[in-house]
Each structure stands twice: as structure tokens, then as C-alpha cells.
Amino acid sequence: xxITKWNELAAVKRELAARDWFPGTSGNLSIKVxxxxxxxLVTVSGKDKYKETETDFVLVDAQGKPLSDEGKPSxxxxxxxxxxxxxxxxCSLHVHTLDNNLISELYADKGSITFRNVxxxxxxxxxxxxxxxxxxxxxxxxDLPKLGRAIGEKIESKTKAVLIRNxxxxxxxxxxxxxxxxxxxxxxxxxxxMKLLQAKAANLKxxx
Amino acid sequence: xxITKWNELAAVKRELAARDWFPGTSGNLSIKVxxxxxxxLVTVSGKDKYKETETDFVLVDAQGKPLSDEGKPSxxxxxxxxxxxxxxxxCSLHVHTLDNNLISELYADKGSITFRNVxxxxxxxxxxxxxxxxxxxxxxxxDLPKLGRAIGEKIESKTKAVLIRNxxxxxxxxxxxxxxxxxxxxxxxxxxxMKLLQAKAANLKxxx
Amino acid sequence: xxITKWNELAAVKRELAARDWFPGTSGNLSIKVxxxxxxxLVTVSGKDKYKETETDFVLVDAQGKPLSDEGKPSxxxxxxxxxxxxxxxxCSLHVHTLDNNLISELYADKGSITFRNVxxxxxxxxxxxxxxxxxxxxxxxxDLPKLGRAIGEKIESKTKAVLIRNxxxxxxxxxxxxxxxxxxxxxxxxxxxMKLLQAKAANLKxxx
Amino acid sequence: xxITKWNELAAVKRELAARDWFPGTSGNLSIKVxxxxxxxLVTVSGKDKYKETETDFVLVDAQGKPLSDEGKPSxxxxxxxxxxxxxxxxCSLHVHTLDNNLISELYADKGSITFRNVxxxxxxxxxxxxxxxxxxxxxxxxDLPKLGRAIGEKIESKTKAVLIRNxxxxxxxxxxxxxxxxxxxxxxxxxxxMKLLQAKAANLKxxx
Numbered sequence: 001x002x003i004t005k006w007n008e009l010a011a012v013k014r015e016l017a018a019r020d021w022f023p024g025t026s027g028n029l030s031i032k033v034x035x036x037x038x039x040x041l042v043t044v045s046g047k048d049k050y051k052e053t054e055t056d057f058v059l060v061d062a063q064g065k066p067l068s069d070e071g072k073p074s075x076x077x078x079x080x081x082x083x084x085x086x087x088x089x090x091c092s093l094h095v096h097t098l099d100n101n102l103i104s105e106l107y108a109d110k111g112s113i114t115f116r117n118v119x120x121x122x123x124x125x126x127x128x129x130x131x132x133x134x135x136x137x138x139x140x141x142x143d144l145p146k147l148g149r150a151i152g153e154k155i156e157s158k159t160k161a162v163l164i165r166n167x168x169x170x171x172x173x174x175x176x177x178x179x180x181x182x183x184x185x186x187x188x189x190x191x192x193x194m195k196l197l198q199a200k201a202a203n204l205k206x207x208x
Numbered sequence: 209x210x211i212t213k214w215n216e217l218a219a220v221k222r223e224l225a226a227r228d229w230f231p232g233t234s235g236n237l238s239i240k241v242x243x244x245x246x247x248x249l250v251t252v253s254g255k256d257k258y259k260e261t262e263t264d265f266v267l268v269d270a271q272g273k274p275l276s277d278e279g280k281p282s283x284x285x286x287x288x289x290x291x292x293x294x295x296x297x298x299c300s301l302h303v304h305t306l307d308n309n310l311i312s313e314l315y316a317d318k319g320s321i322t323f324r325n326v327x328x329x330x331x332x333x334x335x336x337x338x339x340x341x342x343x344x345x346x347x348x349x350x351d352l353p354k355l356g357r358a359i360g361e362k363i364e365s366k367t368k369a370v371l372i373r374n375x376x377x378x379x380x381x382x383x384x385x386x387x388x389x390x391x392x393x394x395x396x397x398x399x400x401x402m403k404l405l406q407a408k409a410a411n412l413k414x415x416x
Numbered sequence: 417x418x419i420t421k422w423n424e425l426a427a428v429k430r431e432l433a434a435r436d437w438f439p440g441t442s443g444n445l446s447i448k449v450x451x452x453x454x455x456x457l458v459t460v461s462g463k464d465k466y467k468e469t470e471t472d473f474v475l476v477d478a479q480g481k482p483l484s485d486e487g488k489p490s491x492x493x494x495x496x497x498x499x500x501x502x503x504x505x506x507c508s509l510h511v512h513t514l515d516n517n518l519i520s521e522l523y524a525d526k527g528s529i530t531f532r533n534v535x536x537x538x539x540x541x542x543x544x545x546x547x548x549x550x551x552x553x554x555x556x557x558x559d560l561p562k563l564g565r566a567i568g569e570k571i572e573s574k575t576k577a578v579l580i581r582n583x584x585x586x587x588x589x590x591x592x593x594x595x596x597x598x599x600x601x602x603x604x605x606x607x608x609x610m611k612l613l614q615a616k617a618a619n620l621k622x623x624x
Numbered sequence: 625x626x627i628t629k630w631n632e633l634a635a636v637k638r639e640l641a642a643r644d645w646f647p648g649t650s651g652n653l654s655i656k657v658x659x660x661x662x663x664x665l666v667t668v669s670g671k672d673k674y675k676e677t678e679t680d681f682v683l684v685d686a687q688g689k690p691l692s693d694e695g696k697p698s699x700x701x702x703x704x705x706x707x708x709x710x711x712x713x714x715c716s717l718h719v720h721t722l723d724n725n726l727i728s729e730l731y732a733d734k735g736s737i738t739f740r741n742v743x744x745x746x747x748x749x750x751x752x753x754x755x756x757x758x759x760x761x762x763x764x765x766x767d768l769p770k771l772g773r774a775i776g777e778k779i780e781s782k783t784k785a786v787l788i789r790n791x792x793x794x795x796x797x798x799x800x801x802x803x804x805x806x807x808x809x810x811x812x813x814x815x816x817x818m819k820l821l822q823a824k825a826a827n828l829k830x831x832x
Contacts, residue, residue, distance in 0.1 A: 019228075020643075023744065023808040023809060023812040024744055024747030024805050024808040024809030025808075026743070026744060026746075026747065026812075048801060048805070096743065096744065096812065098815055098816055098819055099819075101742070101816055102816070102819055102820065102823065105820065106823060106829060107832065109829075110832070117348075117374055118309070118374045119304065119348060119372075119374055119375035120231065120232055120234060120304065122232075122234075123231075123232030123233060123234065127350070128350075129350040140741075142751070164743075166742045166743055167743035168743065177256060181232050181233050182232070184231040184232040184233075185231060187231070188231040188232060188234075191306055192306055192310070194819075194823075195306055195307075195310055195402075196310065196313065197823075197828045197831055197832065198822070198823075198826060198828065199314060199402075199406075200831045201827060202406060202409040202410065204314060204405045204406065204409055205314060205317075206409075207408045207409045208314065208318070208405065325556075325582060326582045327512065327580075327582055327583035327584065328439065328440055328442060328512065331440030335558070336558075337558040385464060389441050389464070390440070392439040393439060393442075396439040396512070396514070399514055400514055400517055400518070403514055403518055403610075404521065407518065407522060407610075407613075407614075410614060410617040412522060412613045412614065412617055413522060413525075414617075415613055415616045415617045416522065416523065431674065435644075533764075533790055534725070534790045535764060535788075535791035535792065536647065536648055538648075539648030539649060539650065543766070544766075545766040597648050597672070598648070600648040600649075601648030604647040604648060604650075607722055608722055608725055608726070611722055611726055614822070615730060615818075615821075615822075618822060618825040619825060620822065621730060621733075622825075623824045623825045624730065624731065624821065
């Protein structure tokens with residue numbers, strides 16, 4: 001089971017690396033291995049995630065304590081564990097992109113961003129004509145357990161992603177496939193929103 | 209014949225995937241296999257189109273009923289069938305990009321966008337000095353048969369592509385090569401138009 | 417000699433394809449094979465330049481007449497021949513990018529664009545402190561021999577590239593290596609200029 | 625030792641090439657081989673850094689004199705040597721990107737740019753809540769020894785990167801891994817800053 005999950009997480013890591021979503025060794029990923037007790041594989045701290053090695057992930061328990069010796073778990077393991085405790089997620093992804101940082105900063109005062117009338121929200125299983133997708137935004141507490149709790153408090157039954165101000169997105173799904181689908185859709189929606197805002201601010205419609 | 213068409217469609221899918229044009233499992237593709245009766249291969253619903261498998265496409269008849277067992281055809285098969293019924297298309301491609309979504313939203317009220325005085329419209333076989341290319345835009349009806357009919361109503365003899373508001377482009381050609389050529393040209397034209405509008409709105413010429 | 421030149425041109429085509437600089441089968445490339453008589457390999461018309469085949473290039477004479485049977489030479493062969501007749505170029509590249517089209521449109525009324533105080537002009541061998549690089553811009557005549565002549569008239573001893581309005585760039589060098597170096601530098605300079613103009617128009621310095 | 629360092633530098637060059645950070649043969653890289661006497665491998669002048677060859681790097685001494693025969697060292701070797709003399713760097717990278725050129729131009733009058741409240745500064749080992757990262761900017765002196773000295777004068781104990789106006793970034797780390805981590809983080813921060821400035825200048829918050 002561990003090797004299956006390892007390979008599943010490695011495949012996602014490879015794809016996100018190809019998108020250049022780990023600048024400066026940022027980002028961290030995890031995949032749940034067992035429920036009782038809760039264990040998960042999480043990226044080892046400080047590694048270049050554009051490279052693939054045999055010590056990319058380390059198994060941790062529900063307190064984030066390493067159960068294997070690949071190295072130190074990511075300092076943000078506490079966030080992944082919070083997600084597994086509050087949801088039925090099987091995989092959780094945290095990455096930095098220009099547009100997820102921008103959205104997190106621009107909408108920070110509102111505390112969330114909501115998307116509607118745009119096809120890509122279907123990636124979250126939202127098929128109703130007037131459906132909408134809301135992503136909460138939390139402040140970037142340097143105290144990581146505090147940050148973990150702040151994220152946990154924002155998680156409702158439909159929540160699939162949380163933005164941290166100037167600190168990227170944490171997004172999850174019941175498995176790696178779904179987590180990646182949610183992440184790709186979020187990033188498309190963020191980039192689209194940035195371009196739409198710029199179009200609006202510049203009154204582009206008046207120069208068509 | 210089916211295997212030839214399968215490989216042709218797989219090759220296009222691979223190229224569009226390399227361009228990152230299937231975010232969040234969005235997009236769907238089809239290729240006509242026979243005219244009498246009308247059958248086509250269409251992408252199976254909900255799959256990660258960045259991956260390549262032996263169940264990527266399913267053969268369907270003129271009503272969209274599966275004729276092979278690879279899985280459920282894309283929910284938007286009805287749009288592909290509408291294209292084959294209204295045109296001499298041999299291949300139809302539907303993808304989401306930031307700029308095709310933006311153009312579909314900005315020009316929605318006008319009902320279409322027209323390009324002229326730009327070399328790339330030659331990709332549509334338009335070589336006259338004053339030639340122009342028009343792409344209609346339809347509302348994004350959640351009712352897919354209704355959306356299919358709305359698209360069908362916009363198709364005239366010269367139409368090679370239709371934009372759906374906030375829901376990407378559907379573009380076709382007599383074969384996969386031509387459909388891809390049209391798609392690449394459309395995306396270039398959309399991105400170029402967005403940048404030109406921004407240049408105009410910002411009065412860039414006054415700061416040259 | 418032909419096979420060496422073929423391989424040199426194929427290598428450049430592969431690199432430019434990787435940059436996505438041939439949207440919708442646009443673009444054409446050539447490399448000189450002999451001086452007396454003048455012959456060159458030029459891209460065959462209408463092919464998908466993202467693919468590599470054994471009929472990608474055809475040998476032509478000084479009038480553009482094919483000397484081998486790979487297919488019809490690009491309709492714009494006349495432009496390549498003009499370059500070989502007016503300069504000591506050994507390789508000539510014509511591609512469409514968003515930013516070369518934008519610059520060609522924004523600066524069309526001025527008839528040229530000049531770069532100074534930016535390091536990348538060194539790619540053109542300009543090392544003086546106050547050196548500058550000028551790229552002329554011509555109108556996009558549908559009559560290709562006329563377009564060829566218009567380009568020829570703009571070529572001075574230092575000219576290494578000409579922009580055609582809304583129709584990309586033609587750039588050359590004494591061999592494929594130098595032509596590609598010039599092209600890469602031009603594209604960097606165009607994109608940089610577009611971003612600088614936007615920064616200026618938006619008075620970015622006032623919000624630093 | 626030389627071969628280990630060669631391979632380390634070649635790996636970094638390959639990654640930066642994949643990011644398209646060597647337009648028009650620009651950019652140069654070095655890695656320290658020994659401290660006493662100071663020797664380093666530096667990129668050979670004028671080569672296409674998107675290609676990999678057995679003469680990509682040449683060993684030089686503390687005065688920049690070649691100790692092996694791969695070719696002429698980069699004209700900017702003097703800058704790399706200045707970095708090794710003023711810091712404990714083991715690897716130094718100089719590249720041109722659109723956004724590092726833009727930041728160098730926009731912030732030139734201020735003489736530096738400072739980042740705070742953005743997670744990515746952690747790539748520089750800055751973990752404090754109110755930590756900040758400052759990157760000095762120097763004028764682009766055509767006299768390279770003068771440019772080297774200007775850079776040297778800006779280097780303080782915490783400095784890890786210097787911008788040269790319209791001439792890219794020079795960034796270092798104790799080894800190739802750290803230098804690349806710093807570079808990736810800088811480029812993310814520059815691009816993010818450009819987008820934030822544009823958002824501010826356009827009052828995007830008022831159209832949310």
C-alpha cells in the first residue's frame with residue numbers, strides 16, 4: 001500500500017514540477033496511507049521538487065512524527081494533517097503560483113473568493129446552472145500550528161481548497177487524481193479572474 | 209479505419225495536452241469514423257486528458273449512444289454530433305484557454321468576434337487582401353441539447369469555430385490536421401486581440 | 417552539403433517549434449546551400465511545422481523554382497531570396513509571435529523600432545556604450561513579390577531583421593546559429609518593450 | 625573534483641535552459657572548484673546555452689585567466705570572481721528574464737528592491753515574521769571591471785543577489801542547489817511584484 005501511494009504521489013509531483021509550481025523548493029504534498037491510525041506520506045523538507053529521488057517522501061503519523069527515515073517532514077505537515085482530520089481527503093497539495101498569490105492578496109480583506117458563471121467550476125462537481133465555488137482565504141501566520149488551526153476553522157463540508165495570504169493554495173481531493181483536478185481548475189480560475197479584473201479595470205469593453 | 213482514426217485523434221490530444229489545454233479534465237475531442245451511418249470516436253467523460261490510456265475514446269452513433277465499451281462518452285458529445293450534421297467536418301475539438309474564455313465573455317454582447325488585417329486568418333484559407341474571419345459566440349446553456357442546437361443555429365457555410373460564453377471554443381476541420389490548424393490560429397488571434405485591446409485601452413501609442 | 421544544411425535547418429525548426437512559434441502552420445525558414453548559382457532549402461508550403469518529416473524542405477533556385485520534389489515551396493520564398501540577394505545571410509527565419517505582431521502594429525506608423533540601453537542588443541554584435549539596434553517595419557502587402565521588394569528596400573548594411581505589420585518577423589544571420597541568436601534576442605526585446613510600455617502607461621513607478 | 629563540479633554546473637545550465645533563461649546566447653554561469661588558489665569553471669563566451677557540449681565551461685584562475693583550453697571565458701567572468709572574493713559563494717548564476725530586467729529598470733532610481741510579507745523569501749533562509757529581503761541594483765557599466773567593482777561594493781553579509789540595470793541578475797549560493805533555489809525565488813518574487821504593481825496601478829481592488 002505504501003509503495004502504491006508513494007507512486008501515486010510521485011506521479012502528481014512530477015506533473016506539478018513540469019508546470020513549474022515549486023519555485024525555490026516551495027510547495028509540499030501529501031497522500032493518506034491509512035485511516036486507523038492516520039498515516040500519510042509527506043514531502044521531505046527543503047528538497048528541490050523538480051528532481052526525483054528515493055527520499056522525496058516520508059511517512060508520518062497523526063502528530064506529524066516520522067515513521068520512516070527519509071528525512072525531516074515538511075514544516076507544513078501540520079496543515080496536511082488538519083485537512084485529513086477535517087475532511088475525507090486522500091491527497092493534499094500545496095503550491096505557489098503567481099496568480100494564487102495575487103488572488104490571496106487582492107481578496108484577503110474579503111476573506112474568500114467566489115466563482116460563478118464559469119464552466120470550470122464543474123471540475124468540483126458543481127453542475128447546477130447557478131452553482132458557485134467559494135475558496136476561503138486565511139492570514140499567513142508564521143506560527144504553523146496556528147496556521148493549521150486557522151485553515152481548519154475555514155473548512156466546511158463543501159470546501160476543497162483554502163488560500164493562504166501570499167503563501168499559495170492548499171487543495172485536496174479524495175485521491176491524487178481528484179486533488180490535481182481541483183488544483184488545475186483553481187489555477188485556471190485564478191488566472192482567468194486576474195485577466196477579467198484587468199479587463200474590467202481598463203474598460204476593455206469600450207475599446208472592442 | 210477505427211484504429212487509424214483513433215491514432216489520429218490520440219496524436220492531436222497529445223499535442224493539445226502539451227499546450228496545457230485540458231485544465232481540470234476539461235475539454236473534449238472527436239473524430240468522424242463513418243458517414244453512413246454517422247459514427248465518431250469521442251473522448252470518454254471525466255478522464256485526465258494529460259494522460260494517455262487505451263480507453264481514452266469511445267465510438268458513438270449519431271444519437272451519441274456508445275458502440276464500444278471504453279466508458280461513458282463526454283456529456284458534450286451532442287455538440288460534436290451537431291457539428292458533423294451541419295458541416296463537412298471530420299474532426300472537432302473543444303478546449304478551454306484563458307484567452308478563449310476572455311474573448312467569449314468580452315464579446316458576448318456582440319454575439320461574435322471578427323478578425324481582419326492580421327496574417328493568421330490565412331490559416332482558414334482566407335487569402336484576400338480584405339478577407340475577414342468571424343467566430344460566433346453563444347450563451348453557455350446548462351441544458352446540453354439546447355446548447356448543441358444554439359451552436360448549430362450559428363453555423364453558416366464559412367463557420368469553422370464557435371465560442372461558448374465562459375466555456376471555451378469548439379472548432380473543426382475536415383480532418384485532425386485542419387482542425388488543429390484552425391484551433392492554433394484561433395488561440396493566437398484571441399491572445400493577440402486581448403493584448404491589442406489592452407494596448408489600446410492604455411493608449412500605449414502615446415508612450416512609445 | 418545539402419544534407420548538412422538540411423540538418424542545420426531541421427535543428428533550428430525543431431527548436432523554434434518547441435517555443436511554439438509556428439501557430440496554425442505559419443512561419444517559414446530557409447538556409448542557403450550555394451552562392452553560384454544561388455540555391456537554398458526552404459520550408460514546404462502548408463505543413464505542420466511542429467512535426468518533423470522527410471519532406472519538410474525543398475531546394476529552390478534564385479527564382480524560387482523547386483529543384484527537388486518534396487513539394488511546393490512556401491509562398492513567401494520570394495522574401496527569403498530577397499534577403500540572400502541583398503545581404504550575406506546564410507539562413508533566414510520568419511515566425512509569428514504575439515509580441516512581434518504587437519510591436520509591428522504599434523510602431524507601424526513610425527516605420528521602425530529602435531532599441532538602446534538594453535544589454536540584449538549585444539546579441540547583434542553591438543557592444544558600444546551608446547549602441548543601438550533599429551528594426552524597420554513594412555506594410556503587409558498581399559502581393560508577395562511587392563512585399564519582398566518592400567523588405568529589400570529597407571535593408572541597409574547593418575539590418576538583420578525586418579518586421580511585417582501584423583505578419584511577424586523576418587530575421588537572418590550568416591548561419592543558422594546566428595539567425596537563431598538574432599531571433600531570440602529580437603523576441604526578448606519585443607516582449608520587454610511591450611512590458612516597459614505598459615509599465616510606463618500605467619505610471620507603475622508611482623506605485624512602487 | 626573538476627568533473628564533479630562540471631556535472632553540477634551542467635545540470636543547472638540544463639535546467640535554466642529549459643526555462644528559456646538564455647535568450648540570444650545571453651547569461652553566464654560559474655562554479656568554484658578550489659579556494660586556494662581560487663579557481664572556477666565558467667561558461668565559454670558566445671555559445672548557445674540551450675545546447676550541451678564538451679566545451680561549455682573553461683577553468684579559470686583568480687584573474688580570469690583560462691587554465692584549460694575549451695575556449696574564451698565569458699567576458700563577465702570578472703563579475704563571478706568578484707562574487708567569490710567577497711562572499712562564501714560556491715556557485716554564481718547570471719541570467720536575463722523579462723521580469724528581472726523590468727524590476728532592474730523600474731527600481732533603478734531607488735538603488736534596490738525589498739520584499740517582505742511574502743512567503744517565498746523563506747527560500748533565502750528568512751523565517752522571521754517581519755523578515756525582509758533586499759536586492760541591490762547597479763548601473764550597467766559597459767566597462768566590465770568597473771561593473772564588477774560596482775557589484776562588489778553593494779555586497780553585504782546577507783546579500784545573495786544583485787540586479788544590473790537592464791542587464792539581468794547575478795545570484796549565488798554556497799553550491800549550485802542553493803544558487804538555483806535563490807534564483808528561482810528571485811524570479812518568482814520579481815514576476816509577482818510586477819503583477820502586484822499592475823494590480824495596484826489599475827486599482828483592481830475597486831473592481832473585485
